[in-house]
Amino acid sequence: IIRVAGISKVYGSGAAEVRAVDDVSFEIPEGDFVSVMGPSGSGKSTAMNIIGCLDVPTAGRYEFWGVDVAGLDHEELALLRRHYIGFVFQGFNLLPRMTAAENVQLPLIYKNVPNSNRRSMALEALESVGLSHRADHDPSELSGGQKQRVAIARALVTEPTLLLADEPTGNLDTTTSSEILDLLQRLNRERTLTIVMVSHEPEFASRAERILYFVDGRITRDGTPREV
C-alpha cells in the first residue's frame, strides 16, 4: 500500500517559486489500478517521481508498503526501486547505443538475475508488447511508439509489485494503446500488480478503477471514472 500525507514539491523561491505539488494526500491499496489525469504542468510527473522514490518531496510524509521513505538513504532507495517498482518514463529514457533487448535487460542486471535467464526474460517482455521482432535494433532505429513499448517492457521485466507508467500510450495509435491497456489490466488482475498510470486520454484513463485529478499541484477530484 502507498500512503502519502501532505506531500509538497516546491522549486525556486520568492517570485520564481513553483509549487509543482502542493499538499497532496492519498492512499493506494495493494492491487489497485489508479489513473492520474490533469492539465499539462499540473504536477502529475512530479507526484509519480515521488511515489517512485526517484525524487524527494519538500514536505510531507510518504510510506511505501509501511516503510517511511524519508528515513531511507540513497542505497536503500535504489534497492527498494530495483526490487519493487517498474517505471515507464514520459520521455522513454532508453539508452541510445544499446539494443532494445539490452535496454530491457538492464533492470535484471541491477537485480543480479543470472546472465543465462536475462535474454529470454527480456524477449518475453518484448513479446508481451509486440516487439520481439525488433529486439536487436537500437532506439535510433525504432519509431516513437516502438521506443515507448520498449520502455514498457523494461518496466515489466522484473515483475515489480508496483508499476508507475507516465503517459505510456502518448505516442501510440488507438489499436496499439488498447493492446497495452489490455496487457496492464491482465497483469493487474492476474498478478495483482498495483498500477498508477498518468494518461491524458480519457478513453484509456477510464480503464482504471479510480482517477486522481490534478490541477496546479493539488488533487481536485478522487473517485471512479464515472464520478470524476
Added chain:
Amino acid sequence: IIRVAGISKVYGSGAAEVRAVDDVSFEIPEGDFVSVMGPSGSGKSTAMNIIGCLDVPTAGRYEFWGVDVAGLDHEELALLRRHYIGFVFQGFNLLPRMTAAENVQLPLIYKNVPNSNRRSMALEALESVGLSHRADHDPSELSGGQKQRVAIARALVTEPTLLLADEPTGNLDTTTSSEILDLLQRLNRERTLTIVMVSHEPEFASRAERILYFVDGRITRDGTPREV
C-alpha cells in the same frame, strides 16, 4: 505545393530489410491542412522527415514548391528548411542547457534575424502556446507537455510556409491540445500556413480537411476525415 511520387525508404537488406516507407505518392496543395494517421511503426515519421528535407528517400521523386529536392546539396537543403519549413519533432529535440526562449530563438539565429528582434519574437511565439511565463526556464524544469509546446513555438517563430508537426499533442491534456489545434487552424486560415500533422488522436486529426492513413509504409486511405 508538395508533390511526392513513388517515394520509398528502406533500411537494411535481405532478411533484416525494413521498408519504412514503400512506394508512396501524394500531393499537398498550398494552404492545405493534412493529418497523417496510422499504427505505430507504419512510416509516419519517416515520411515527415522526407517531406521536411531532413532525410533522403531511397527511391522516388520529391518536388517542394516546384523544386526537385534530389538535385539540392546539403547547404541548399538546409537553406530551404530554414526559410520555409517549421518542424515539431516527436521527441521535442530541445537543447537542454538553453532556456525555452533561447531554444525558440535558435531558428531566428540561423535565419540571420537581427538580435534586437529575436527575444520579442520568441516571447510572442511562447505566448501563443501559453508559456511566456516560463520563457527563462530550461527544459529540465519543464513538464513533458510544456516541452512539447516550446517545440511548437520554436517551429512557428520563423513564420514558415510549411509546418510539419509530428504528434504535437502526444503529451498534452485535452484542453491544452484543443488550444494548440485552435492555434494551428487559425494560422492555417489567416496566414495560409500549409500544415502536415501526425496525430494518433482522431478527435484532433479530424480538425484537418484531409487524412493520409499509413499502414506498413503505404498509404491505404486518402480523403476527408469522414471518408477515412
